Amino acid sequence: MSKSAQKRREKGKQDVLDMLHADFKAWTKSRQALHHSDDEEKSYDRLGKYRNDGEHIYQQFVWDDGTHMKPMHKVLASLTRTARRYGIEEAHPVYRHPEAYLNALLHLDDSEKWALEDGRLDDPIIANAPPTRRKVLRWLAQEENSHVLSAMGDGGTEIWAHSEPGEGKTSFANVIGGVRMPEVNNETVLWPLTLDELECLPLAPWMQVAVPEGIEYVVEAKPRNPSLPAVEIELTDVFRSTLTYSSPRDLMQQIVPGGLYAILPDPLFRGCEKLCRAAFNPAREVEEPAEVTPLRDNIFALLESRAKDDEFLHPTVIIADEFGDLVPLNPENDESDTNTKVKGYPVALGKARKKNLSVISLSHSIARVDEGVREKNRWFATMPNTPAPSQSLSGIGNVPVDTNYTGKRDFSTGEAVVWRNQNFADISWPNPYRRLRLGEDEGYQFRGEISIRYPRREEAIHAL
Amino acid sequence: MLADDSLVEACRAGMTVLARSSSEYTGEAVDTSKQSYLAMRPAVDDLADRQREVLERPLGFGQPLGSRADVREWVRSVIRATKGHDQGATEKFLWSPHRLDALRGDPSSATLHLMLADDLLRPMNAALRQTAAAATEQADEDTTTHTPFRT
Numbered sequence: 192m193s194k195s196a197q198k199r200r201e202k203g204k205q206d207v208l209d210m211l212h213a214d215f216k217a218w219t220k221s222r223q224a225l226h227h228s229d230d231e232e233k234s235y236d237r238l239g240k241y242r243n244d245g246e247h248i249y250q251q252f253v254w255d256d257g258t259h260m261k262p263m264h265k266v267l268a269s270l271t272r273t274a275r276r277y278g279i280e281e282a283h284p285v286y287r288h289p290e291a292y293l294n295a296l297l298h299l300d301d302s303e304k305w306a307l308e309d310g311r312l313d314d315p316i317i318a319n320a321p322p323t324r325r326k327v328l329r330w331l332a333q334e335e336n337s338h339v340l341s342a343m344g345d346g347g348t349e350i351w352a353h354s355e356p357g358e359g360k361t362s363f364a365n366v367i368g369g370v371r372m373p374e375v376n377n378e379t380v381l382w383p384l385t386l387d388e389l390e391c392l393p394l395a396p397w398m399q400v401a402v403p404e405g406i407e408y409v410v411e412a413k414p415r416n417p418s419l420p421a422v423e424i425e426l427t428d429v430f431r432s433t434l435t436y437s438s439p440r441d442l443m444q445q446i447v448p449g450g451l452y453a454i455l456p457d458p459l460f461r462g463c464e465k466l467c468r469a470a471f472n473p474a475r476e477v478e479e480p481a482e483v484t485p486l487r488d489n490i491f492a493l494l495e496s497r498a499k500d501d502e503f504l505h506p507t508v509i510i511a512d513e514f515g516d517l518v519p520l521n522p523e524n525d526e527s528d529t530n531t532k533v534k535g536y537p538v539a540l541g542k543a544r545k546k547n548l549s550v551i552s553l554s555h556s557i558a559r560v561d562e563g564v565r566e567k568n569r570w571f572a573t574m575p576n577t578p579a580p581s582q583s584l585s586g587i588g589n590v591p592v593d594t595n596y597t598g599k600r601d602f603s604t605g606e607a608v609v610w611r612n613q614n615f616a617d618i619s620w621p622n623p624y625r626r627l628r629l630g631e632d633e634g635y636q637f638r639g640e641i642s643i644r645y646p647r648r649e650e651a652i653h654a655l
Numbered sequence: 656m657l658a659d660d661s662l663v664e665a666c667r668a669g670m671t672v673l674a675r676s677s678s679e680y681t682g683e684a685v686d687t688s689k690q691s692y693l694a695m696r697p698a699v700d701d702l703a704d705r706q707r708e709v710l711e712r713p714l715g716f717g718q719p720l721g722s723r724a725d726v727r728e729w730v731r732s733v734i735r736a737t738k739g740h741d742q743g744a745t746e747k748f749l750w751s752p753h754r755l756d757a758l759r760g761d762p763s764s765a766t767l768h769l770m771l772a773d774d775l776l777r778p779m780n781a782a783l784r785q786t787a788a789a790a791t792e793q794a795d796e797d798t799t800t801h802t803p804f805r806t
Contacts, residue, residue: 254805266805285804292804371806601788606803617803 203420207412211424213628214635217396217431218247223450227399227432235447243449244397245373246323251629252370254621263375264326271336284616289342291614295570296367297327298376298506298547301345307332308340321449323374347506347549349540349567350609351514353557354574359604360553361390363572364510366620368551369394369451372508377449378549379507383490384453389641390512391453392429393623399450400430403457404437407647414639429641438462439492443502454493456486458648463492466499467535469528474651477526483652484527487517491532491539498543508549515554518564537567562586572609572618575602579610591615699786705736706779710771715762726758737778738785744774 218224222241225233252260274282285292299307306314310332317328331340350367352360369391372378382391382398391398402408412428413421426433430453436442438461446452457463460471469491472484490511497507511517522533540550552568554560557580566586573579578594580587589612596608606619625634709732711717720726730745737744748754754774757767 261805263806283801283804296806367806602803617801618806619803620806 200420203418204422207414207419207422208424208428210414210636211412211428213631214637215395215429216629218244218629219431221247221397223397223399223447224431226447227434227450229432243321243373243377244451245375245377245449246321248394248397249323249370249374251627252366252621252623253625253627253634255625260370260621262323262326263371264323264330267327267330267336271330271333275335284614285618286339288614288616289339291611291616292570292609292618293339294342294344295348295350295609295611296371296375297331297343298347298372298378298549299331299343299345300547303328304340304343304345321377324377327375347508347544347547348570349544349550349552350570350572351552351554351557351568352572352574352607353554353580354577355555357604358574358576359607360574361512362605362623363574363607363620364512364551364553365391365393365623368508368510370623372506372549373449373451376506379446379448379503379505380451380510381446381493381507382451382453382510383487383493383512384455384643385487385512386456386643386645387640389429389453389643391451391510392637392641393626393635394451395429395453396431396629397451398430398453400426400433400453400455401436401442401445402426402433402455403459403461404435406455406458406645408455409644409646410641411644412637412639412641414637416638424641439466439489439496440500440502442493443496443500446503446507448505454489455643456489458486458645460484460489460492462496463489466492466495467528467532469531469535470526472527474648474655477655480652480655482526483655485516487513488527488532490517491536494536494539494543494548497548498539498546501546504546506547506549508551511550511552513554514552515556515559518561520559520561522561533561534563536561537563540567557587558584570609570611572607573597574607575604579608588612699783702736702738702783702786705732706783709733709736709779710775713758713762713767713771719762720758722759723755726755729758733775736782737775738782740778740781740785742778742781744778747774 219228220241221244222235222238223244225238225241226235249260249262254260270283270286274286279287303316306312306317307328312318312329312332317325320328330336331343352363354360369380369382373380380394384391389395410424410426411421412424434445436445436457438457440462442454459473463471470484471488471492472482474483477483490509493509497503497509518533518536519529522529524530540548557565557571562585565584566588571580573592573596575597577597579590579592579596581594582590591610591613592608592615600608600617602608602617605622606617608615608617610616624638627633628635708717709729712729713720718725720729726748730748733745733748734741748758754770757764757770760767
């Protein structure tokens with residue numbers, strides 16, 4: 192390579208890095224950020240006077256018409272106003288049928304519900320909630336919204352978004368799971384990553400990335416713009432900070448309420464076999480390529496740990512991408528005990544959701560998934576250009592929208608119908624890839640993939 | 656005149672809207688060879704008729720618009736023909752002296768034609784489109800009046 196070509200290359204790399212640093216400038220002023228920063232000796236409990244991430248994130252997201260995302264309590268108040276002015280019959284379905292969506296989004300535990308029903312707004316359980324949550328709770332306690340309050344269940348919820356690729360599943364998970372839930376529930380977000388791409392990228396400035404202890408990894412940013420080179424980067428070039436975990440249980444001990452965590456899968460599956468009572472085979476320990484356990488199986492252990500270990504009981508949402516591959520129809524009884532894991536999933540979910548665990552699952556198909564898993568799931572979100580599942584599908588229960596619903600409503604990306612049993616409501620959300628850069632009025636620029644590789648695991652698989 | 660070729664694309668686009676939202680006959684046998692309504696929709700047909708009448712009157716078909724009272728009456732028919740989504744047209748017709756003069760003047764004036772096209776065609780088309788697309792909604796009253804909830 193000539194000297195000038197090399198110079199140009201270096202310049203291109205620097206441009207990419209500069210762009211990433213501007214796009215993913217970390218938000219460091221939150222309670223969670225300070226807790227996870229290593230330069231100061233601070234514990235989550237002692238950081239009470241700082242704001243939570245959830246109170247900040249939504250402010251950085253904008254609609255296509257340029258308006259900022261409003262805090263949830265304002266959105267809710269406007270629903271009530273419409274009902275007051277034009278009568279409940281004219282109110283939005285989201286408000287008239289809170290079972291359809293609000294119940295899935297707002298997570299209450301029974302003691303909070305009790306306090307709200309009694310109108311005890313100065314009860315510490317309400318009064319000490321973060322402001323964005325407290326205002327939502329106060330809204331629930333208003334007399335005219337009592338039908339919403341009485342529709343609220345306690346514990347976690349599960350929403351399953353389904354569509355072909357590119358119809359908005361990932362943006363749904365980003366905005367509903369990563370923006371709204373932390374805002375209204377101070378929810379802790381656990382986002383297990385696939386190595387191919389970082390679906391949670393819009394949220395990275397608020398995220399800690401959990402790295403399995405002692406594992407070598409390579410991170411590469413590949414801009415879609417062909418004039419820019421692929422660049423090897425550090426995780427902290429996009430994420431706020433990193434933490435190291437040695438097992439799912441260890442991770443549960445490190446996370447804090449209201450924190451957002453992207454989780455790199457552990458290729459050695461440490462602690463997983465014991466939690467799931469099923470086989471997990473790292474690449475370096477097997478004879479045949481088919482015996483290697485897929486990295487996504489880490490999610491099973493994460494769920495088991497959240498269900499059984501009781502290390503962390505604060506409302507938590509897990510984003511389960513490629514859900515159809517995780518819990519397939521007719522799981523095989525293979526070397527990785529896929530059958531045992533899949534059949535154990537609904538059991539663990541049932542336990543965990545009583546302990547405030549929620550799941551947002553994303554998959555292409557609802558039909559190609561294990562029946563027991565389907566039966567356990569309560570809310571579904573049908574994306575644009577996607578047929579709603581047929582009523583006759585086993586384990587689905589009642590489907591209140593007809594197959595062609597999203598087509599008839601002419602939904603575009605960023606809109607979906609959320610439904611459960613008898614109720615459904617249309618919702619929309621802003622495009623998270625148009626999030627603003629911190630401290631600027633500009634949206635973030637990086638378009639492309641950020642991929643992560645485990646060289647040792649790749650070598651081990653090649654060697655087989 | 657526009658050639659057929661130029662209109663084909665518009666017809667095709669219109670058909671996709673209609674086909675998506677038309678309901679099928681499921682009960683008794685119906686003779687589908689005769690269609691008495693525009694786009695098989697009484698409501699769309701009715702609206703199109705109203706709109707034709709509204710446009711015809713200032714153009715010299717039917718009773719001429721002689722007085723302010725005539726114009727007021729005509730404006731009410733504009734409201735009905737646009738289902739109220741008049742995009743400001745009725746106010747202009749009632750309060751702008753130029754428009755009042757034009758409406759009551761020579762039906763063949765180019766100014767009048769331009770003005771009617773400019774003020775009325777857009778709201779009329781919008782009303783038609785809305786009516787055509789809303790036809791399925793009888794099955795589901797929830798969905799007629801609400802855009803998706805902005806979460």
